[in-house]
Amino acid sequence: MKQTAAVFVGRAAIQVELPPIEAEVLPGVAWGAIEAFPSPAYWTYQVLARRLIAQPVRYRLGQTLPEEVGACLLGGHGIPAAIGLAAFHKLKAAGVFARATSEDELLRLLSEKMSLGDRSVGYRFAKQKACYLSAALARLANETPPSRSGRHLRDWLVSIPGIGYKTASWISRNWLDACDVAILDIHILRAGFLAGFFSPELTVERDYLRLEEQFLAFSAAVGVQASELDAVIWLEMKSSPATVTALMGGHRNGVQPTPRPARRPKPSIGARTKNHDADARQRSLIE
Known part of the structure; x- marks a missing residue:
């Protein structure tokens, strides 16, 4: 059964439909539940919700x-x-x-x-x-x-x-506004390992380009732009340190996860997502 969620835009409610929880977005990687942070369905919904409620992340920091x-x-x-x-x-x-x-x-x-x-x-x-x-x-x-x-x-x-x-x-x-590169910092790596779209044996120091290929393949599979996806993942992971630490088995400094999907509020309220200061947090995508 497909998953549905609502995004509230003013007085309107726009329905978002995603594949079933158990369906594979990539071989061996299930979509998961929309409300299960940080599943592929969760990330897809967050990008789509931001588009609909006109809260895109601003990228540029300079004028030249x-x-x-x-x-x-x-x-x-x-x-x-x-x-x-x-x-x-x-x-x-x-x-x-x-x-x-x-x-x-x-x-x-x-x-x-x-x-x-x-x-x-x-x-x-x-x-x-x-x-x-x-x-x-x-x-x-x-x-x-x-x-x-x-x-x-x-x-x-x-x-x-x-x-x-x-x-x-x-x-x-x-x-x-490039969608053919990926910014792989610790937050993106953790999200990728937790969601299952990064191979656990790869490291950013040795395998940056292979990890980038996997990130770009994931963004294509869920149907959103890589530039939007990495910015939204970064903002969410950066703003949820306690949840991420729990998911990582208490090891914040590592990237190898202890898989335990965390439930967040039902996505029918997802349009009321946290109002991130996108400009300020985008100042340093790499810690």
Whole structure:
């Protein structure tokens, strides 16, 4: 029996129909229940509900490609989202993305304290990021990056020192709204292992492109854009740490799950999903 759920849009109720719980979305991967976080049916419903209630996630952080590269490079692993964003706005205000900027100037700016609310904070890895950002801006100033597809841009970006597959995919997805790349951070990996669409023996360090293929195959199988899917999964997984920890068997730092589907409220209220601050949380897709 097919599953049905309702999305409330103003005074209207729009019915969403998905395959039966036991049907396979991919070989060996069942759709699961719509209300069972984090099943394939749950993720599909969440993407469709956001479309219908006009709450898409905004991707771009910058107004130019150099700004987008800077925003993503300054965020990422080990950098809290708010601090990475503050550093980006500081450099943008100094005009570094619109002209040739030396590594020394970038290091000076990143080494200065920044105001964050009522606090004065420092930026970690200032020397390393100044080096990477200087190299990236020089390449962007002297070459024309490919824009035929997200993958072409991503493959060009990974040739720049300090930009790996995750950061390059993040930039490409944001700038081109690309659906042929995937941003595989810890939240996406956990969701994929829990839902069963990632092979458990693969690791992002060794097998990024194989995991990306599996993510893209999953998004195609459920009929939603990869760019929408990874953003929605990231937002939901990031905002549900206690539930995710329980599902992972109490091991938050790992990605191998203890399969225990968690039930969430019936999806007839799904249109009233949590109002995420999409702009703020999208600042750092990679922890």
